[in-house]
Amino acid sequence: MTVRISPGTAYGFFTDTSICIGCKACEVACKEWNQLPGNAARFLGDSLDNTGQLDAMNWRHVQFVERFTSERHAWLMMSDVCKHCNQASCMDVCPTGAIIRTEFDTVFIQQDVCNGCRNCISACPFGVIGFHGDTGTVRKCTLCYDRLQAGMQPACAQACPTQSIQFGPLDQLHQHADARLAALHSQGSTTASLYGRDSQVYGGLGAFFLLMDTPETYGLPSVASAVRPGRNNAPGYLGALLGSVLAVLGGLIAFRRRNETEPR
Amino acid sequence: MAHEHFAVSPDWRWYILLYFFLAGIAGGAYVIGALLRVTGRDPAAERVTHLIAFPAIVICPVLLTLDLGSPARFWHMLVNTTPGGGGLNLRPESPMSVGVWALSLFSLFALVSFLGALGRPPGIARLMAGPMGTAVTAIGAVLGLFVASYTGVLLAVSNEAVWSDTWTLGGLFLASGMSAAAAVVAWAARRRAAAGTEERLAEADGWFALIEVLFLVLLFITLGAAGTARTVLDHGWVLLWVVVGLGLLPPLLGLARRGMAGVMAAAAPVLVILGVLALRAVIIFSPQG
Amino acid sequence: MVSLAATFGRGAMTNHWRDIRNADLILINGANPAEAHPVGFQWFMRAKLERGAKMVHTDPRFTRTSAVADVHLPIRTGTDAAYFGGLINYVLQNNLTHDEYVRNYTNASWVVKDGYSFQDGLFSGYNADKRSYDLSTWGYEAAAAAEPAAGGPPATPLDAFARRDPTLQDPRCVLQLMKAHYARYTPEMVERITGIPRARFLEVAQMVGEMGRPEKVMTIVYAVGLTHHTTGSQLIRSASILQLLLGNIGRPGGGMNAERGHANIQGNTDNAISWEILPGYLKVPAPGQRTIADYVAQSASKRSDPHSWNFFGTNYRKFTVSLLKTWFGDAATADNEFAFDHLPKPAQNSSWMSIYDNALKGKMKGVLLSGMTATSIGPDSNQVMKALGSLDWLVVMDPLPTTSSEFWHAPGVDPASVKTEVFMLPTTHWIEKDGSFVNSGRWMQWKDQVLPPEGQSRHDHWILADLLMRVRSLYDRQGGRYPDPLMQLTMAYADPRKPTLDEVAREVNGSDLTTGKRLASFALLKDDGTTTAGNWIYTGGYPEAGNLAKRRQGVDDPKKNDPTGMGYYPNWAWSWPLNRRVLYNRASADLEGKPWDPTRAGIQWNGSRWVGDVPDYPPTMSPSDPNAWLPFIMNGEGVGRLFSSSTIDGPLSEHYEPVESPITNPLHPQVSASPAAFLYDKAAGRKNRFGTVKDYPYVATSYRLTEHEHYVTQHVPLLVGLQPEPFVELPPQLAAEKGIHTGDRVRVSSMRGKLEVLALVTPRLQPLTVDGRTVYQVGIPIHWGFVGVAADNDPNKGANWLANALTPFVGDANARTPEFKAFLVNVERV
Numbered sequence A: 001m002t003v004r005i006s007p008g009t010a011y012g013f014f015t016d017t018s019i020c021i022g023c024k025a026c027e028v029a030c031k032e033w034n035q036l037p038g039n040a041a042r043f044l045g046d047s048l049d050n051t052g053q054l055d056a057m058n059w060r061h062v063q064f065v066e067r068f069t070s071e072r073h074a075w076l077m078m079s080d081v082c083k084h085c086n087q088a089s090c091m092d093v094c095p096t097g098a099i100i101r102t103e104f105d106t107v108f109i110q111q112d113v114c115n116g117c118r119n120c121i122s123a124c125p126f127g128v129i130g131f132h133g134d135t136g137t138v139r140k141c142t143l144c145y146d147r148l149q150a151g152m153q154p155a156c157a158q159a160c161p162t163q164s165i166q167f168g169p170l171d172q173l174h175q176h177a178d179a180r181l182a183a184l185h186s187q188g189s190t191t192a193s194l195y196g197r198d199s200q201v202y203g204g205l206g207a208f209f210l211l212m213d214t215p216e217t218y219g220l221p222s223v224a225s226a227v228r229p230g231r232n233n234a235p236g237y238l239g240a241l242l243g244s245v246l247a248v249l250g251g252l253i254a255f256r257r258r259n260e261t262e263p264r
Numbered sequence B: 001m002a003h004e005h006f007a008v009s010p011d012w013r014w015y016i017l018l019y020f021f022l023a024g025i026a027g028g029a030y031v032i033g034a035l036l037r038v039t040g041r042d043p044a045a046e047r048v049t050h051l052i053a054f055p056a057i058v059i060c061p062v063l064l065t066l067d068l069g070s071p072a073r074f075w076h077m078l079v080n081t082t083p084g085g086g087g088l089n090l091r092p093e094s095p096m097s098v099g100v101w102a103l104s105l106f107s108l109f110a111l112v113s114f115l116g117a118l119g120r121p122p123g124i125a126r127l128m129a130g131p132m133g134t135a136v137t138a139i140g141a142v143l144g145l146f147v148a149s150y151t152g153v154l155l156a157v158s159n160e161a162v163w164s165d166t167w168t169l170g171g172l173f174l175a176s177g178m179s180a181a182a183a184v185v186a187w188a189a190r191r192r193a194a195a196g197t198e199e200r201l202a203e204a205d206g207w208f209a210l211i212e213v214l215f216l217v218l219l220f221i222t223l224g225a226a227g228t229a230r231t232v233l234d235h236g237w238v239l240l241w242v243v244v245g246l247g248l249l250p251p252l253l254g255l256a257r258r259g260m261a262g263v264m265a266a267a268a269p270v271l272v273i274l275g276v277l278a279l280r281a282v283i284i285f286s287p288q289g
Numbered sequence C: 001m002v003s004l005a006a007t008f009g010r011g012a013m014t015n016h017w018r019d020i021r022n023a024d025l026i027l028i029n030g031a032n033p034a035e036a037h038p039v040g041f042q043w044f045m046r047a048k049l050e051r052g053a054k055m056v057h058t059d060p061r062f063t064r065t066s067a068v069a070d071v072h073l074p075i076r077t078g079t080d081a082a083y084f085g086g087l088i089n090y091v092l093q094n095n096l097t098h099d100e101y102v103r104n105y106t107n108a109s110w111v112v113k114d115g116y117s118f119q120d121g122l123f124s125g126y127n128a129d130k131r132s133y134d135l136s137t138w139g140y141e142a143a144a145a146a147e148p149a150a151g152g153p154p155a156t157p158l159d160a161f162a163r164r165d166p167t168l169q170d171p172r173c174v175l176q177l178m179k180a181h182y183a184r185y186t187p188e189m190v191e192r193i194t195g196i197p198r199a200r201f202l203e204v205a206q207m208v209g210e211m212g213r214p215e216k217v218m219t220i221v222y223a224v225g226l227t228h229h230t231t232g233s234q235l236i237r238s239a240s241i242l243q244l245l246l247g248n249i250g251r252p253g254g255g256m257n258a259e260r261g262h263a264n265i266q267g268n269t270d271n272a273i274s275w276e277i278l279p280g281y282l283k284v285p286a287p288g289q290r291t292i293a294d295y296v297a298q299s300a301s302k303r304s305d306p307h308s309w310n311f312f313g314t315n316y317r318k319f320t321v322s323l324l325k326t327w328f329g330d331a332a333t334a335d336n337e338f339a340f341d342h343l344p345k346p347a348q349n350s351s352w353m354s355i356y357d358n359a360l361k362g363k364m365k366g367v368l369l370s371g372m373t374a375t376s377i378g379p380d381s382n383q384v385m386k387a388l389g390s391l392d393w394l395v396v397m398d399p400l401p402t403t404s405s406e407f408w409h410a411p412g413v414d415p416a417s418v419k420t421e422v423f424m425l426p427t428t429h430w431i432e433k434d435g436s437f438v439n440s441g442r443w444m445q446w447k448d449q450v451l452p453p454e455g456q457s458r459h460d461h462w463i464l465a466d467l468l469m470r471v472r473s474l475y476d477r478q479g480g481r482y483p484d485p486l487m488q489l490t491m492a493y494a495d496p497r498k499p500t501l502d503e504v505a506r507e508v509n510g511s512d513l514t515t516g517k518r519l520a521s522f523a524l525l526k527d528d529g530t531t532t533a534g535n536w537i538y539t540g541g542y543p544e545a546g547n548l549a550k551r552r553q554g555v556d557d558p559k560k561n562d563p564t565g566m567g568y569y570p571n572w573a574w575s576w577p578l579n580r581r582v583l584y585n586r587a588s589a590d591l592e593g594k595p596w597d598p599t600r601a602g603i604q605w606n607g608s609r610w611v612g613d614v615p616d617y618p619p620t621m622s623p624s625d626p627n628a629w630l631p632f633i634m635n636g637e638g639v640g641r642l643f644s645s646s647t648i649d650g651p652l653s654e655h656y657e658p659v660e661s662p663i664t665n666p667l668h669p670q671v672s673a674s675p676a677a678f679l680y681d682k683a684a685g686r687k688n689r690f691g692t693v694k695d696y697p698y699v700a701t702s703y704r705l706t707e708h709e710h711y712v713t714q715h716v717p718l719l720v721g722l723q724p725e726p727f728v729e730l731p732p733q734l735a736a737e738k739g740i741h742t743g744d745r746v747r748v749s750s751m752r753g754k755l756e757v758l759a760l761v762t763p764r765l766q767p768l769t770v771d772g773r774t775v776y777q778v779g780i781p782i783h784w785g786f787v788g789v790a791a792d793n794d795p796n797k798g799a800n801w802l803a804n805a806l807t808p809f810v811g812d813a814n815a816r817t818p819e820f821k822a823f824l825v826n827v828e829r830v
């Protein structure tokens, strides 16, 4: 699928987990292009996954979820990545403004601005961002900002043999996704659903998914749990104000003037 | 309501713990100073609060900076360094951004009050003695309250378990900070303080502790509702809660039976301080595993 | 490959990757394409996505392929012949065959001569001492002399016409024999042998039965999960027979699709990498064949029907002579039988295992290993290492260190104890060369050099050319016995020491010596010494027009480049033979030349010629021509062979147990395992190295993971990161019995050796109920050894990491492919 890439249009990923074969070509392509050596190799024994999580060294992570019951034998695979949220929690809390929205409507961390405070890590509801000691900054999927600027599609999407990762203008991807979902439902796959296609989750995800099970199964917050950190600003400060008022009162009571006839 | 959390740990450790602690002490001490001033009691004790507040607060930026991945870029929080950006960097959505500004301003006021307390340069001392000084102290106190409490909001504005599940951390940190500050001031001023000040500080400490207890109750109610109360009680964290309890004991006793305060006077400050550290440690560390 | 040739006439994937997109039903047996052919697998997914095709994956394990398949059938390793036998029986019993196809395009109506029989697991003509069959009893009944008059060209000495019964009623006609033969494969028997629950089997049998309808088509995809068995040929034959009965051969979306291994293994096979053939599947001459005539008479297939073109057999001599002219040039003349004497006439088998067998017997001085790692490949790595250790010298041509180049200092080996002198000749890697890759679908695709060669490394073909030149100069100086084959070998390259692959490609294509022009088709080859062809099936790939393997008219413009819309892309690269994309495609249309399914036409008769794909048939031969050839032009029969005398272990498929098996064969306990498999150790008088369920209670199979390419990727850190350490997959129930948890170190042992690796406990492996008892299957990825990044990081340097320390030194009767996929082991915690 060749895509013409021009600034001003919103691009993203539609990741169709129903056709992911867990080959990890996306992981490798990402590492090759972004020169990420990965973490120290270790056998995790988590199905066939030895990558473990998204972090500073892994900007793509293929999950393997074994769901084996007497009536259902399912081995779910899902290539996880930064969701490039329309309402990006990471961006909300960043004190330096290192996290920006690019001309392709993707979420990008400027390495020359980030000072490594790691506030964004506590904010990202998907556990995407990782801190990298060597650079003293945090890193994540750039949605191949450099490649997009050069008119090339992201490395991971290009490497995906099954087109489980589809890159393109979001509105087009939305149409593909709707069609694919309809097809699956008509074939009786009732558990299939789209995640982040509409605005329910963080105003819509730039990298949205077709899931074959509940979001939680893939380590994604349910719609109900998809909340922004900023929600706690007002209540948090009010709580602080309440505390302040009480404390000042307490102080005043303690230091109030009394008649000096007490015993010494 | 209960949310599942999939955020990972920012790996905030000892620097942050110490920062939160000192911010509480500094802010608390300054506020107590202000209260002593407005109630017109014991200028000597008031001077002590300022001699504590400033040294405590100047360490904070250092701790914050040391915790950064790129310490040399601390200033990126104050100045917008995004190419084509420029100008000052204030991001109301981000408590860390707001906090850094509050911290900087508060440090200034603390410095002025500190110099005033030292009595030199005489100019400043004279100024601080007058009504102008009262104004400065008042504003400084407001900033102090903010610095001592916003750290709780900073944690809350995230998607971490526990932190983002409650609105009580700001008030909680403030109360415990003031209680510690009261203990420290009482101890530091024990020689110079005028008659009765010690008792009054102990009583204040008592009130602060009571407020802390109130917020602790609210904390567990909110965490219970969010289903993350276990996180702060699991593996060994309970031990720290015991320390928190021990730290609350002296001031509460002090409040319950006046005059008896003197009894535990010796051990009190240490217990209280440990309690405050323990409280922050549990809150900061337990969700980060 | 043997079985495909024995059934259809050519040993290759009948269709091609992109064509799998055209299937209604995809049966995957003994293959794990999602992991072993992930890029090719996109066409499986397209079939699902674009036409709602169903995918059935039959595999002992639930793999990444099963994960996206519609049905996964867990099967006991080595029992697919019973599974397919059951499907054949189901199709025959319920008359679900494609009747018109079976009558006209298969040898169902051929009458087998008296004397053929099958009893208690043995076909007629068995010799117990030789452990082999006399194939003569598997022939056809001769036709009445009148028969040829029925039409077709005059009979020739190469003919042996057979009697046919068009009514298919004769009890000795192939179809009737099959009905009897396969009646034993009831669903109950299938369950008893394979462990596939009867209900699940019938569910799939129903789907398969549908595929006999002309407008439906099914593809069967397999790879080494079927070939790595002592019964490999039988397994593949059984599937091929099913496809013929359903009329799915020669049709787009159908076929018997063998996914090949290395990127160019098909090219290797075509060019005689295996011991029994010359380039282009000409047989290796046998002792006693003095003249080309002898050779052809004994090697070429005979026409058993007047309407059979028997293209291969008929032209065998032309291809042979053209090959000899290519090799020996002017030294090959009509007077000296075109130097036929120069060809070796080996008296003995020299397949893979035979090499090490001979080394063990002390019959080999040296071995030259190029681009393969004997020690890791196995089988029975410990014995292979012993074999390498009993050589005088070993040359390893490889860009990288391998377990073969390093075997002399493997963990636990004392270098002093190894007398073999080991030479490492650093070659360039294929990525540092140009040249062609021939994929499973027979497409010859030219590639450019991607990286410059490193250091002192040299191209393989330069090393070999230089070696030849040096040997020649030795003969020049010192003389020797019968040097002619070496001295007279043509090296007509600009620099004989450094041939270019372009020169070689042109030589392989061949040319007309009278005009000096390269030929555009093997139809132009002659047997008078005026033409050359280094490999006749490639003739036409590099005509005067240029190197067609370089053509790249692809998906950038489907309208123009894929006119039929069937995905042939005729101007993308070039596929043998003559750029045909689907083999035997005459069978994709009915007798009148109309496609069985107009929406998926292979070729069709437009009144004057065959259009669509490049016809595997004379382009202008009308279906109404009384002399019209039958569709399978390579076979003596002219049709697909349900019954075939070309596999030496049985004319019809039969289930035999693996040599190491947990049960005795329920069909015929007396003859449980293959009676024709060659037992090396026994024959050589070495001690028995096969285990029994008593000592080794668990069934094991070995296989690949997406993350690694055999052994070579142990040198690639990123891939080692994805699968850092060797492990074995265990069913939870077995793990529970043994108190083993994921991450524990376990010892897996067989009669031959042991493996000490980590355990991965997973429900993807489930116990089976076989012949009334519970059978646990253990999964063993093959990728690790004592060379590479992982081994370097290991405190024990990868000791006991060779999967093939476990595998049995025995192979298939025909191809002698080792039984890598079924053996018995024990598992314990260490």
Ligand SMILES: Nc1nc2c(c(=O)[nH]1)N[C@H]1C(S)=C(S)[C@@H](COP(=O)(O)OP(=O)(O)OC[C@H]3O[C@@H](n4cnc5c(=O)[nH]c(N)nc54)[C@H](O)[C@@H]3O)O[C@H]1N2
Pocket (backbone or CB within 6 Å): C028, C029, C030, C031, C032, C033, C035, C036, C037, C058, C059, C060, C061, C063, C075, C076, C077, C078, C079, C080, C222, C223, C224, C225, C226, C259, C260, C261, C262, C701, C702, C703, C704, C705, C706, C707, C708, C709, C710, C821, C822
């Ligand atoms: N990633 C990767 N891809 C590769 C290679 C590689 O090393 N790594 N190697 C290439 C080469 S050389 C080759 S030959 C091909 C091989 O390609 P495949 O044959 O697909 O690979 P394998 O994993 O050896 O075996 C395939 C499957 O056969 C199953 N199996 C074992 N025994 C039986 C049986 O008796 N019946 C059935 N139905 N299934 C059985 C195994 O469980 C396994 O899942 O792969 C090629 N592609």
Ligand SMILES: Nc1nc2c(c(=O)[nH]1)N[C@H]1C(S)=C(S)[C@@H](COP(=O)(O)OP(=O)(O)OC[C@H]3O[C@@H](n4cnc5c(=O)[nH]c(N)nc54)[C@H](O)[C@@H]3O)O[C@H]1N2
Pocket (backbone or CB within 6 Å): C224, C228, C261, C262, C370, C371, C372, C373, C374, C376, C377, C378, C397, C398, C399, C400, C402, C427, C428, C429, C430, C431, C433, C460, C702, C703, C704, C709, C710, C711, C712, C713, C782, C803, C804, C807, C820, C821
């Ligand atoms: N138990 C078990 N054993 C098996 C199998 C199994 O399924 N189970 N599978 C079997 C099969 S199908 C196969 S194909 C084998 C695979 O066994 P191998 O073919 O030995 O495996 P590779 O690692 O692919 O080895 C290829 C070697 O060729 C080298 N090479 C690459 N390019 C060039 C070149 O241009 N010239 C030269 N000279 N060398 C080059 C590489 O460096 C590498 O060392 O394993 C077999 N063994």
Ligand code: SF4
Pocket (backbone or CB within 6 Å): A082, A083, A084, A085, A088, A089, A090, A091, A107, A123, A124, A125, A126, A127, A128, A129, A140
């Ligand atoms: S997924 Fe996390 S890192 Fe990516 S944009 Fe959303 S919040 Fe930011």
Ligand code: SF4
Pocket (backbone or CB within 6 Å): A093, A094, A095, A096, A097, A098, A099, A109, A113, A114, A115, A116, A117, A118, A119, A120, A121, A137, A138
């Ligand atoms: S770590 Fe960098 S990107 Fe993240 S919040 Fe801090 S400054 Fe912003």
Ligand code: SF4
Pocket (backbone or CB within 6 Å): A029, A030, A031, A033, A034, A059, A060, A081, A140, A141, A142, A143, A144, A145, A154, A155, A156, A157
């Ligand atoms: S878009 Fe680029 S950076 Fe992001 S995962 Fe894909 S390859 Fe990696």
Ligand code: SF4
Pocket (backbone or CB within 6 Å): A019, A020, A021, A022, A023, A024, A025, A026, A027, A062, A077, A079, A159, A160, A161, A162, A163, A164, A165
């Ligand atoms: S490359 Fe595509 S198919 Fe392979 S793991 Fe990634 S998403 Fe899945």
Ligand code: SF4
Pocket (backbone or CB within 6 Å): C036, C037, C038, C039, C040, C263
């Ligand atoms: S490794 Fe190469 S040949 Fe094998 S599937 Fe991937 S791309 Fe194709």
Ligand SMILES: [Mo]
Pocket (backbone or CB within 6 Å): C224, C260, C261, C262, C265
């Ligand atoms: Mo292979």
